[in-house]
Amino acid sequence: MATTGINYIPAKLVLLGEMGTGKSSLVLRFVKGQFFDYQESTIGAAFFTQTLAVNETTAKFEIWDTAGQERYHSLAPMYYRGAAAAIVVYDISNTDSFTRAKKWVEELRQHGNPNMVIALAGNKADLVDNKQVEAEVAQTYAQDNGLLFLETSAKTAQGVNELFLEIARRLPKANPTQPSRMIVVDRSSERLVSTSYYCC
Amino acid sequence: MDRKRTGVDDFEPGPIPSPRPVDRFGFVKQDQNNSSEGLTKSKPLIDKEREERRARKWRKMIGIGGSDWKHYVRRKPLVVKRRIRKGIPDCLRGLVWQLISGSRDLLLMNAGVYEQLVIYETSASELDIIRDISRTFPSHVFFQQRHGPGQRSLYNVLKAYSVYDRNVGYVQGMGFLAGLLLLYMSEEDAFWLLVALLKGAVHAPMEGLYLVGLPLVQQYLSQFEQLVKEQLPKLGQHFMQEMINPSMYASQWFITVFTYSFPFPLALRIWDVFLFEGVKIVFKVGLALLRYCENELVKLPFEKLINALRYFPQDALNPDVLLPLAYSIKVSKRLEVLTIEYGKRNGELSQPTESRNEQVEVTKQSRK
Numbered sequence: 001m002a003t004t005g006i007n008y009i010p011a012k013l014v015l016l017g018e019m020g021t022g023k024s025s026l027v028l029r030f031v032k033g034q035f036f037d038y039q040e041s042t043i044g045a046a047f048f049t050q051t052l053a054v055n056e057t058t059a060k061f062e063i064w065d066t067a068g069q070e071r072y073h074s075l076a077p078m079y080y081r082g083a084a085a086a087i088v089v090y091d092i093s094n095t096d097s098f099t100r101a102k103k104w105v106e107e108l109r110q111h112g113n114p115n116m117v118i119a120l121a122g123n124k125a126d127l128v129d130n131k132q133v134e135a136e137v138a139q140t141y142a143q144d145n146g147l148l149f150l151e152t153s154a155k156t157a158q159g160v161n162e163l164f165l166e167i168a169r170r171l172p173k174a175n176p177t178q179p180s181r182m183i184v185v186d187r188s189s190e191r192l193v194s195t196s197y198y199c200c
Numbered sequence: 201m202d203r204k205r206t207g208v209d210d211f212e213p214g215p216i217p218s219p220r221p222v223d224r225f226g227f228v229k230q231d232q233n234n235s236s237e238g239l240t241k242s243k244p245l246i247d248k249e250r251e252e253r254r255a256r257k258w259r260k261m262i263g264i265g266g267s268d269w270k271h272y273v274r275r276k277p278l279v280v281k282r283r284i285r286k287g288i289p290d291c292l293r294g295l296v297w298q299l300i301s302g303s304r305d306l307l308l309m310n311a312g313v314y315e316q317l318v319i320y321e322t323s324a325s326e327l328d329i330i331r332d333i334s335r336t337f338p339s340h341v342f343f344q345q346r347h348g349p350g351q352r353s354l355y356n357v358l359k360a361y362s363v364y365d366r367n368v369g370y371v372q373g374m375g376f377l378a379g380l381l382l383l384y385m386s387e388e389d390a391f392w393l394l395v396a397l398l399k400g401a402v403h404a405p406m407e408g409l410y411l412v413g414l415p416l417v418q419q420y421l422s423q424f425e426q427l428v429k430e431q432l433p434k435l436g437q438h439f440m441q442e443m444i445n446p447s448m449y450a451s452q453w454f455i456t457v458f459t460y461s462f463p464f465p466l467a468l469r470i471w472d473v474f475l476f477e478g479v480k481i482v483f484k485v486g487l488a489l490l491r492y493c494e495n496e497l498v499k500l501p502f503e504k505l506i507n508a509l510r511y512f513p514q515d516a517l518n519p520d521v522l523l524p525l526a527y528s529i530k531v532s533k534r535l536e537v538l539t540i541e542y543g544k545r546n547g548e549l550s551q552p553t554e555s556r557n558e559q560v561e562v563t564k565q566s567r568k
Contacts, residue, residue, distance in 0.1 A: 019372060020331040038338040043373045043460050044451035047506045062503065069328065069372045074413050075447060 008051065008060045011171050014080045016104045017089035018097040019068030022123040025154035026089065027065045030164055035155050042067045045079055052168050059168035061085075070100075080108060085117040085167050090138075092122045092151065093130040098138065105145055117170045119148040121163055126153040225464045226383070228339045255289035262296065269299045281476065285527060287519070288472045294384035301475045302401030303393035314388045317360035325362040325370035329355055336375035343379060353387045354379055360391050361398075368398065371410040373452070376459040380467065403478035409455055419546075420454045420479070421446045423538045424486060427531060431487055435494050442502045449509035453486055454479075461510070462517065469519040480531050488526035492516045 015023040024042050028034050031050045048063040064079040066072065080086055086108055090101040101120060108118055120142045122133060135151055142149035148166050152159035220228045261283070262269045273280050288296045298304040323329075333351050337343045342350035357378045362370040377397070381390035398407040408416030425446045429436035439445075452460045458470045473481045490497065493508065493516055500508055515521060 019328065038334045040338055041332050041335040041372050043455055045448065049503055067372055071371045071412065075451065078447065
């Protein structure tokens, strides 16, 4: 199996979730190691990349960070379509954001790529005193729905790298003859995808 | 004009402690900042004289408190257009914006309404607004202080609007419009200017940018894509190959009229023209940016391309370079045709002029 050079596995990843839950902050922490108390609201969407070594391979995340407000919903499909992974973010100090996260999960199950790795991130884990969503509740929900679950804090960096690492581990292994390049911006995959865990 | 080079660092701000130096417009200086640094530092004396000369001309043109304005525009519309395109003197900007947008008339016709909206009404959007307040121009001294005067004004204007038009409510992005206006005028003036824009006092109403489904965003992006294909065929082709869609880079151009993540001096100059000539300047500036960078952009693969479309080089963002290029691009006629075609394709649903309600009537009358 030895190959020449580094084996980058590109993986399109999208962040979804209620406004102000910290989607941009999570990305910024992961990609640049930065955190701002007052991160400018995201209008439209923003794009980032980051590589992460997992075992012998290196995953290259191509990340779309989206605007969270419900009104921007109509722009979201274009970013989650064909995505290999999604992080659905809620704010542990805000119950409504957890409700909204569940809606996103349902939508991804219905309209997203069926092999998509979906992670649920309970962000702002540093706000323990204002906690409204118990980790057990979210954990149970995640288990029932086959999601990865982690509590994270973009502020303290708790769980952030672990989150992306876990996602990278669960990404489908690269097919040696046909690398997953296609996934990146494949619009036609809507109809094409079948439940092919082991294609070819 | 360029006081900041020498003065601001020693300046002791009054009640709000600001440990870091700010630029001429009040933004905290950063490494990769969106301030005017580098764009206006040459020949400060000549610039200052030129600005003062222009301000004198402008004062003559608008009269005391704007009393001669309407008369002047009617007599010499082309002179006005030309002067606006050169940039409205910063000291008169707030007043002139209110005159050219039609908001001054709205304010006069609706005395007391704003106060009513702010004090007595409640809005379903209040929580959303609060969540975004400290995330709107977070690097500007006026909006930085938690619960300070800037944040309070911003909240009031946005809340008032969300009550005034409950169909729109509050939508992320509107804060940047309101924030920009608040740097140049009072809360009440900023509110009515927002009304003038969204309800279409002078130009096509903007509210479709913020209504459910963002119909006008979809329409403008589709038109923009078409214009890129027609006017910059090489780049249009390249975008297609790399599967770049304008909503990946241009949606915030339209939603916030370049107030989001663009250098402030450029945003101001665009707004001068935007308020007088309407949304076509957004198309023109967008096309000018792409044209200016076309030779670079056509070489880039997807990832680098997306980045380049977000972070344009400094020289491309210099208003005195970009705007003349934008003015030279003709879009009006094509835009009209494309609007009609788009309307037909989408069953007229997305026509901005369709969604008017009673409140628009108020606005319409004010034109006379």
